[in-house]
Amino acid sequence: MPESAALLGPSLALSAVLFTLGVAGVVLRRNAIILFVCIELMLNAVNLTFVALAQLHGASGQIMVFFVMTVAAAEAAVGLAIILAIFRHKQTVDLQNINLLQG
Amino acid sequence: MTEAVFYFLGACAIVTAALCVLSRSPMAAVLWLVGTMLSLAGIYVLLNAEFVAAIQVLVYAGAVMVLFLFVIMLLNLGSAKSDLRGPSSVAAAVVIAGLLLVELAALWNYSPERLAAEVAQSPAMSDPASIFTAGELARQETAARGVIGGVAAPLFQTYLVPFEITSILLLAAIVGAVVLAKRRI
Incomplete structure (x- = not known):
């Protein structure tokens, strides 16, 4: 596996760039x-880190990716339901107009 | 050859991610994110994680992104005006992202050898070989059991309890989403 292990550094750098974006x-x-969408992008960057390091540490890293995907799907479902509820209440998804917690 | 493909897919991922962050309409942002996810799936194949790549395409680029598209279409957002924040927030974003990138750029230098050396220096790990043999064993297991078998064995043995707890998380998410999105229960 020498050639894919050489991709470890570039993979970690790519995930750093994606997380920063x-x-x-x-x-x-x-x-x-x-x-x-940006939160999903960050989760994907972390997944890339897990997969890159799974080459060295065995399949555990790949299994963490499954758990991250599950949590991401649950988070997207609940979060989008919240957005729908807020949109029904406020008629907008602009965060500047959503200030219910400001008192 | 592998490296050339990796750098091509990596460039695709970065470009589509940047377009996703900067695109004006939410619909375009989601579609660019699908591009990023497909590029990452290709990279997973190069990193010997074929099953994760398949799941990435099916679940992430397929199901989760379709959920996003459904919600965007349900909301029927007609406005085309940009929702970028003001200049102070742009400056804050550049500073935060720049600092984070500088911090994370050190990862570029990571190689298996350096990782082994750093693990050897940490007090908890006495023998770096004890970790890296695990990777070797997993590799042999993949060779013996195939791509899916190599992932399934630890998932349903070592990580069985977290796997079952995941089902509780999904149940809670289903109930929560229904309660939140329904007008009247």
Whole structure:
């Protein structure tokens, strides 16, 4: 497995770039749906790290990816339901207009 | 050859992720994210995780993204105006992302040898070979049992309890989503 082990460093760097893009998107955008998309992007970056390190540590890393995917699917379902409920209440998904918790 | 394909797919992933973050409409953002996920699935194949790649395409790029598209279509957002935040937030985003990237860029230098050396220095791990033999064993297991068998054996033996707890999480998510999205229960 020498050639794929050589991809460890570049894989970790790629996941760093993707995670950073996700963080930048969360800070930059105001649309709640795009916020969720950026969170999915960050989860994917972490998954890439798990898979890259699974080459060295065995299949445990790949199993963590399954758990991350499950949590991501659950999070997307509940989060999008919350967005739907908020949209029904406020007629917008712009986070600047959603300030229920500001009192 | 493998490296060339890796760098091509990596460039695709970065470009589509950037377009996803910057695209104006949520629909376009989700479709660009599907591109990122497909590129990552290709990279998983290069990293010897074929089953994870298949699940990535089926579950992530297929099911989860379709859920996003459904919600976007349900909401019927017509506005085309940009929802980027003001200049102060742009500056904050650049600073935060830049710091994070500088911090994470150190990962570029990681190689199996360096990882082994760092593990050897940490007090808890006395013998780095004790870790890396596990990877070797898993590799032999993959050779013996095939791609799916190599993943299934630890999933249903070592990680059986977390796997079962996952079903409780999914049940809670289903109930929560129904309760939240339904107008009247």
